Amino acid sequence: MSVAIKYLVSCVYLSACNSGQLPVGASVKLSPSEHKVATVVNNPNEPPVCLTDENGSYQDLPILISVTDTSGTPMGNAEVLLYSDYSGNTFTGPDVIQIFADTNGNGVVDADTELVSGIDSDAYKTITDQYNGTAMVFVRMNLTCPYSGSLKAFVGSSVAQAQLEVFLTYAVGTVEPAGKLQ
Numbered sequence: 001m002s003v004a005i006k007y008l009v010s011c012v013y014l015s016a017c018n019s020g021q022l023p024v025g026a027s028v029k030l031s032p033s034e035h036k037v038a039t040v041v042n043n044p045n046e047p048p049v050c051l052t053d054e055n056g057s058y059q060d061l062p063i064l065i066s067v068t069d070t071s072g073t074p075m076g077n078a079e080v081l082l083y084s085d086y087s088g089n090t091f092t093g094p095d096v097i098q099i100f101a102d103t104n105g106n107g108v109v110d111a112d113t114e115l116v117s118g119i120d121s122d123a124y125k126t127i128t129d130q131y132n133g134t135a136m137v138f139v140r141m142n143l144t145c146p147y148s149g150s151l152k153a154f155v156g157s158s159v160a161q162a163q164l165e166v167f168l169t170y171a172v173g174t175v176e177p178a179g180k181l182q
């Protein structure tokens, strides 16, 4: 049996011969690449603290991951590694940014079963769709305190970041303190 035929036969059994074999020059992109949210301070004398319990507020943001080859063609079956700042598995303080995988495909976060950035979570890996070269995750941004962090995606030697920020604004009629709260 020739080498070529052996390769074809093994492909039949493995079904995804190109998975994990990225050509040099694969490129990853995150959309949106930036998201900033204002949180209102009603009493400037009480700096906000991060609330991660049921009293906290949050926003869920879908982020599209796209992988292309050197000619810009969508690349399917590419493995993407995802990390976030201030998550349970990357930070010792309150996990104000959480990554969720919509594993049941209903288009929204199911917090009890879809968290992939918890304190015990391994680094999250996802695979791009074989036809359009994309994948999607949700980030849950806690809105109770200010921070600036990012979601980072790695594919081979390519890195993309989505900047995620919550900043303070002061309610009308309040006097902004002289020092910056952040």
Ligand SMILES: [Ca+2]
Residues within 6 Å of the ligand: 101, 102, 103, 104, 105, 106, 107, 108, 109, 110, 114
């Ligand atoms: Ca879901």
